[in-house]
Amino acid sequence: MSSKVVVRAERLGKRYTLRQKEPYLAARDYLAKLITQPWKVFRQKRREAFWALKDVSFEINEGEAIGIIGKNGAGKSTLLKILSRITEPTEGYAELHGRVGSLLEVGTGFHPELTGRENIYFAGVILGMSRQEVRKKFDEIVEFAGVEQFLDTPLKYYSSGMAMRLAFSVAAHLEPEILVVDEVLAVGDIEFQKKCLNKMENVSQKSGRTVLFVSHQMGQIRRLCNRAIWLEEGQVRMIGPTLEVVAAYEKSNMENPEHQNYKRTRQKAFFREWKLRSPSPYLLSTFDPVEVVFVLEVNQMLHHVHHGILLTTMDSQILWGSYTNIRTLSPGLYEISYAFRMLPLPTGMFVWRVTLFDTNGLVDSWEAFPYMQVQLPNYQHSHDQWSGIMNLPHEKEIKALTPAL
Numbered sequence: 001m002s003s004k005v006v007v008r009a010e011r012l013g014k015r016y017t018l019r020q021k022e023p024y025l026a027a028r029d030y031l032a033k034l035i036t037q038p039w040k041v042f043r044q045k046r047r048e049a050f051w052a053l054k055d056v057s058f059e060i061n062e063g064e065a066i067g068i069i070g071k072n073g074a075g076k077s078t079l080l081k082i083l084s085r086i087t088e089p090t091e092g093y094a095e096l097h098g099r100v101g102s103l104l105e106v107g108t109g110f111h112p113e114l115t116g117r118e119n120i121y122f123a124g125v126i127l128g129m130s131r132q133e134v135r136k137k138f139d140e141i142v143e144f145a146g147v148e149q150f151l152d153t154p155l156k157y158y159s160s161g162m163a164m165r166l167a168f169s170v171a172a173h174l175e176p177e178i179l180v181v182d183e184v185l186a187v188g189d190i191e192f193q194k195k196c197l198n199k200m201e202n203v204s205q206k207s208g209r210t211v212l213f214v215s216h217q218m219g220q221i222r223r224l225c226n227r228a229i230w231l232e233e234g235q236v237r238m239i240g241p242t243l244e245v246v247a248a249y250e251k252s253n254m255e256n257p258e259h260q261n262y263k264r265t266r267q268k269a270f271f272r273e274w275k276l277r278s279p280s281p282y283l284l285s286t287f288d289p290v291e292v293v294f295v296l297e298v299n300q301m302l303h304h305v306h307h308g309i310l311l312t313t314m315d316s317q318i319l320w321g322s323y324t325n326i327r328t329l330s331p332g333l334y335e336i337s338y339a340f341r342m343l344p345l346p347t348g349m350f351v352w353r354v355t356l357f358d359t360n361g362l363v364d365s366w367e368a369f370p371y372m373q374v375q376l377p378n379y380q381h382s383h384d385q386w387s388g389i390m391n392l393p394h395e396k397e398i399k400a401l402t403p404a405l
Helices: 027-036 038-042 076-083 116-126 131-145 160-173 183-187 190-206 218-224 242-254
Strands: 005-019 047-061 065-069 091-096 100-103 178-181 210-214 227-232 235-241 269-276 290-298 302-313 318-329 332-340 348-358 361-367 372-374
Touching (some): 047 091, 065 218, 065 242, 076 091, 100 160, 131 160, 160 178, 160 190, 190 210, 218 348, 235 242, 242 372, 269 348
Parallel strands (some): 065 227, 178 210
Antiparallel strands (some): 005 091, 290 332, 348 361
């Protein structure tokens, strides 16, 4: 990867002025107010300043794929609009060295009255390409977007998904040195999202061009980006390697007041805490044997106890489950441990869910918090559709069984 800086932002800030909406007045009410309270009519309307970005600085080298993450309203789209020269910063500056291809909103840079064919050439002109250069890429663009049938139809008749497919295809194939993509991929179907991610990987890793990618899908950010920028309330919260920044962002989202203030009631029994028996109690970072420990507090005698456990993804897909029958549990503290030879999981967040039943039914059901964070070397296929769930370490060997002819 080149050390040449192609994007530099220095103390970027963007301020918007918010005006308070005045209540609607009929003509007679306005005239009455003008006579009785003229000072209210002519006084200056109150305005409020809102900083969408404040003091944002970073550098991006040629060939890097940068993920920009943060909650809604954090300033991600505003930052991309400044970098794409759609809006000017209020303070600071941004330097970009190279041709920029932007996909910020569905239809951005396209004219609704022009056909799909005309918009492809129109976008090429905006990027500074000759008609001949665009013609060389034309067939690839159309095939990737899958809009051959509608190529000579005005864009205003396209669905949002079709417009997005064409816009992405144009932005990616017309070879900008810097490709800027906002969260518009959410408009497309799953298969097209995968095509887009594969294309962006190709643009960054094989072509050596720079990609800036905004997404709320942390799996996409982990797969595509080598570094990430976390924005929070218009400011940079963290910049660094993708796995570290995404892990900190996900942990921050879990540490919300709903979780912090959650208090277990004094039931007959309840699970108090859990941990991995390792230096990092909630981080799995090796394929070594691992022990998972749950602490159970029992306040009353329990009979015919049934204990269950599940390991799930964040979207509740079950990866493994088991159960244990226990005759009785007297009041006191108990440690329930599970020893695994390894947990071959992909990078991400996973959830342990534990339950306890007795003769009368459910005693406690707990989604163990904090969630388990996994950061392991990747042994999966590079394409999502073939990667599966398990991350199995292995060695490959190919040897001839018969001599070559």
